[in-house]
Amino acid sequence: MTEKHWSVYLSGEIHSDWREKIIEGAAKASLSVTFNSPVTDHAASDDCGVAILGAEDNDFWKDQKGARVNALRTRSLIADADIVVVRFGDKYRQWNAAFDAGCAAALGKSIITLHDSDLTHALKEVDGAALAVAETPEQVVSLLSYAMTGKL
Secondary structure, three states, rough: OOOOEEEEEEEEEOOOOOOHHHHHHHHHHHEEEEEEEEOOHHHHHHHHHHHHHHOOHHHHHHHHHHHHHHHHHHHHHHHHEEEEEEEEOEEEEEEEEHHHHHHHHOOOOEEEEOOOHHOOOOOOHHHHHOEEEEOOHHHHHHHHHHHHOOEE
């Protein structure tokens, strides 16, 4: 029996090392997985629309261009993902992560949310769409390992 290679999209906050912890944990567990994520260089993500399509005088239109250019990547990678992990941090509002969770849910993707317990109430609707709610990157790795291998 050939082992399936999985694709996991890591969405959400960019101000901590949670992605690296999951990627390193999956490598240690020898999981057959490819990880993808949005552009995590904040300036590049904000400026991609005007850098590629031209300047805007109004910040609203600058943000619209950037959001749409970023969506080219995000929607494609979420559509191709087997599992979408959505991280919410406590310092910044990650509206884009909530959008990604909604896109993943609309596409019928399996979702794992990752956040501290003090955000549980605020994220109850997002967590309601998830198949699992984790509080640590290590729990995410364990969830991925179990899903991929069927072994605890």
